[in-house]
Amino acid sequence: MLTAGDYSNHGRPLQPETSLAELNLPRVLCVLSSMLEKLVARNEKLIDILSQELDGLNSGSVRLGNSLNTFHGVRAPSISIPKYLERIYKYTNCSPSCFVVGYVYIDRLTHRHPDSLVTSLNVHRLLVTSVMVASKMLDDEHYNNAIYARVGGVSNAELNKLELELLFLLDFRVMVSSRVFESYCFHLEKEMVVNGTGMKIERALTPKAMDDLETEISIEDKQSPSPPQIVE
Amino acid sequence: MWNEESDWIGSFDSQLARLAECRMCSRDRGERPDATGMDLEVLEVAEEGSYGRVFRCLDIHTGALVTMKQITMVRLSQGVPAPIIREVSLLKELHHANIVKLLRVGLTENRYVNLVFEHLDYDLHHFIVNRGYPKDALTVKSFMYQILSAVAYCHSLKVLHRDLKPSNVLIDHSKRLIKLADFRLAGEFADDLLYTEKLGTSWYRAPEILCDSRQYSTQIDLWSVGCIFAEMVIGQPLVQAINCRDELEGIFKLLGTPTEETWPGITKLMPNLHIYYPKFDALGLETFVTDLEPSGLNLLSMMLCLDPSRRISAEAALKHAYFIDVNYVSLLLL
Numbered sequence: 311m312l313t314a315g316d317y318s319n320h321g322r323p324l325q326p327e328t329s330l331a332e333l334n335l336p337r338v339l340c341v342l343s344s345m346l347e348k349l350v351a352r353n354e355k356l357i358d359i360l361s362q363e364l365d366g367l368n369s370g371s372v373r374l375g376n377s378l379n380t381f382h383g384v385r386a387p388s389i390s391i392p393k394y395l396e397r398i399y400k401y402t403n404c405s406p407s408c409f410v411v412g413y414v415y416i417d418r419l420t421h422r423h424p425d426s427l428v429t430s431l432n433v434h435r436l437l438v439t440s441v442m443v444a445s446k447m448l449d450d451e452h453y454n455n456a457i458y459a460r461v462g463g464v465s466n467a468e469l470n471k472l473e474l475e476l477l478f479l480l481d482f483r484v485m486v487s488s489r490v491f492e493s494y495c496f497h498l499e500k501e502m503v504v505n506g507t508g509m510k511i512e513r514a515l516t517p518k519a520m521d522d523l524e525t526e527i528s529i530e531d532k533q534s535p536s537p538p539q540i541v542e
Numbered sequence: 543m544w545n546e547e548s549d550w551i552g553s554f555d556s557q558l559a560r561l562a563e564c565r566m567c568s569r570d571r572g573e574r575p576d577a578t579g580m581d582l583e584v585l586e587v588a589e590e591g592s593y594g595r596v597f598r599c600l601d602i603h604t605g606a607l608v609t610m611k612q613i614t615m616v617r618l619s620q621g622v623p624a625p626i627i628r629e630v631s632l633l634k635e636l637h638h639a640n641i642v643k644l645l646r647v648g649l650t651e652n653r654y655v656n657l658v659f660e661h662l663d664y665d666l667h668h669f670i671v672n673r674g675y676p677k678d679a680l681t682v683k684s685f686m687y688q689i690l691s692a693v694a695y696c697h698s699l700k701v702l703h704r705d706l707k708p709s710n711v712l713i714d715h716s717k718r719l720i721k722l723a724d725f726r727l728a729g730e731f732a733d734d735l736l737y738t739e740k741l742g743t744s745w746y747r748a749p750e751i752l753c754d755s756r757q758y759s760t761q762i763d764l765w766s767v768g769c770i771f772a773e774m775v776i777g778q779p780l781v782q783a784i785n786c787r788d789e790l791e792g793i794f795k796l797l798g799t800p801t802e803e804t805w806p807g808i809t810k811l812m813p814n815l816h817i818y819y820p821k822f823d824a825l826g827l828e829t830f831v832t833d834l835e836p837s838g839l840n841l842l843s844m845m846l847c848l849d850p851s852r853r854i855s856a857e858a859a860l861k862h863a864y865f866i867d868v869n870y871v872s873l874l875l876l
Contacts, residue, residue: 442621443627446628470621477622482630482634483634483635
């Protein structure tokens with residue numbers, strides 16, 4: 311984990327707004343949110359450009375692929391991507407590697423369905439669904455869909471639907487070999503170098519300790535603070 | 543290899559009659575699932591599994607028999623069960639003559655996930671119990687070679703099966719072909735991976751898991767294969783116990799209670815070993831597994847080695863002298 315000591319060793323003073331709690335978050339969350347924010351910004355800019363060009367040609371609105379339609383909300387959620395990832399990590403107890411694997415799934419989706427873009431309307435749902443599926447693949451003990459739904463701000467029924475949608479869009483190809491996992495870690499680390507924090511991300515494919523946690527608990531057993539609703 | 547009298551499948555006519563009968567039964571009982579979207583005609587309910595039902599079906603387009611596992615997502619809180627996601631995703635990646643083929647995956651009524659597999663006649667458990675087990679040594683040898691081929695392939699891809707037992711070994715009678723199935727507990731392994739589930743059926747569970755070790759690797763599958771090997775020869779499970787403690791005791795009676803010399807690290811793994819278990823002297827595998835040639839017994843002892851670090855690997859087992867007279871040509875043609 312990243313500590314204040316790690317920062318001082320690199321000759322970078324702590325920023326006043328950076329809390330120690332935030333420094334205890336896995337580094338993968340930081341780089342992942344940065345990459346996804348860039349991706350969303352780029353895609354939305356692309357949609358704007360296409361819309362303007364089509365307006366000039368009087369050709370109607372932009373027609374993108376509808377593969378990710380199930381993940382679309384009416385409007386973008388108010389919670390930012392970094393805060394959303396932090397929330398998932400904090401309340402679901404999944405291992406940091408689940409976020410890398412979740413990113414692999416989103417990347418596979420965009421390659422399998424290149425006409426469907428990750429935007430602010432679908433990125434949150436894609437994240438909570440992909441991290442949850444990654445947790446089911448990686449962690450022998452994991453929280454159930456009901457908990458992920460509550461954390462992610464969607465209904466249990468909707469998350470179940472999103473899970474099925476993701477699995478079928480990926481043709482159930484959700485196995486990530488250690489070689490592929492390593493290559494994505496390397497890719498994320500390269501991004502960290504670009505961002506000026508040349509550090510390694512957490513690589514362990516081992517689950518976090520979950521001694522005080524039942525494999526499956528209902529919402530009544532463990533209340534988490536009421537999540538911001540994604541669908542308004 | 544397979545003599546005529548052991549061929550219990552029966553004539554083509556009687557098989558057709560049986561299928562027609564099943565078709566009527568399943569319609570009368572109203573047990574047909576909604577498989578219309580899958581282009582399948584349901585013939586019969588083969589079994590009730592832990593995650594749903596298994597149906598024998600007819601592919602409308604090809605006329606081929608297929609097996610459909612229908613997973614019912616009954617628990618809203620759970621979504622798609624993790625073992626099912628693991629099994630399907632693994633089978634999408636595993637391509638081997640001795641691993642069951644997943645033909646397609648479908649969804650009906652938004653609550654049934656349908657897995658369509660190639661159809662095989664029966665499983666090894668059924669074969670051992672109902673057919674009086676493989677009586678000739680060459681059949682045992684051929685089956686063992688095929689099981690080990692599949693396991694070696696899985697291990698080469700860093701995949702552990704984690705639940706090998708006779709009921710998860712399927713048989714294609716006409717082709718004399720063995721196929722591994724049920725990868726629900728399977729997963730990719732890493733050297734530092736800690737496993738937390740109580741995995742596998744206790745009769746086929748490796749001693750390190752019975753000893754509550756959370757750190758294990760490919761060797762657990764080899765122990766299970768050894769248990770299957772012994773069962774094929776003697777016609778019943780080598781050690782049958784109702785719980786893990788009794789299972790370990792049975793293993794220790796057979797192979798001797800381990801010591802630091804025979805299993806380095808056992809006292810750390812089980813500090814109370816000598817409080818819970820008497821010091822048994824090994825009865826020896828040869829006492830129970832009598833109808834096995836010396837090279838076979840040697841291979842079995844290398845698989846059923848208490849110390850996981852000394853247990854033979856699947857790849858090494860395939861090169862063992864026991865398989866010197868396996869008909870490789872016929873196996874290559876599978």
